[in-house]
Amino acid sequence: MVGLNTEIINTGKYNEITIIKAQGYIDSTTAPEIKKIIEELIEAIRYKIIIDLEGIEYISITGWDVFFFKLKEIRSLGGEIVTSNMIKDIQNIFDLMELPLIIKSFSSVKNAVAYLYGEKVEEKKEKNADINASKTEQDVKEDVIILPGEVDSSETADDKPAHAPTQQKIFDITNAEVLPMLPKNEENKS
Numbered sequence: 001m002v003g004l005n006t007e008i009i010n011t012g013k014y015n016e017i018t019i020i021k022a023q024g025y026i027d028s029t030t031a032p033e034i035k036k037i038i039e040e041l042i043e044a045i046r047y048k049i050i051i052d053l054e055g056i057e058y059i060s061i062t063g064w065d066v067f068f069f070k071l072k073e074i075r076s077l078g079g080e081i082v083t084s085n086m087i088k089d090i091q092n093i094f095d096l097m098e099l100p101l102i103i104k105s106f107s108s109v110k111n112a113v114a115y116l117y118g119e120k121v122e123e124k125k126e127k128n129a130d131i132n133a134s135k136t137e138q139d140v141k142e143d144v145i146i147l148p149g150e151v152d153s154s155e156t157a158d159d160k161p162a163h164a165p166t167q168q169k170i171f172d173i174t175n176a177e178v179l180p181m182l183p184k185n186e187e188n189k190s
Helices: 031-043 061-068 071-076 088-096 109-116 129-133 137-142
Strands: 004-011 017-026 048-059 080-084 144-148 167-172
Touching (some): 017 031, 017 061, 017 109, 031 048, 031 061, 048 061, 048 088, 048 109, 080 109
Parallel strands (some): 017 048
Antiparallel strands (some): 144 167
């Protein structure tokens, strides 16, 4: 895996939108490159920035931070930083960290450009749709981690032997939903 390669592309009716096309990974060793590019764009009065992540394989916490370090300043100047083309693994982490509350992300550069022009962009949320569509019922059951102690609602009473311990879901990968781990009365038993 290479470090980070970037290409700067100007686009838009008056070339007022800058696309930072990135390839490789963004972590503490490569994030300063993106930071420097953003600082140079601000100095050049280029406040509409799309970071195209199509070629990015990994982003660390430090990498995410670099997208936000000048965001407030850019927004105060009437600009915006958005991302586009995240691969599914990176998009899942982006969503899990609730970063869409801070920075907009789009499935394509075209949608990101439309958004920067003030157009309403309808992005389909297919986060788990394509994953779940290809899964069988057994695959979905295997994605659920069960702990002893509570009932797994996917089983009926007829399916369980009378002596079987009850079970509790703690993490459902298909919905990326964290559920309570243990009832309070069982926390101290471990």
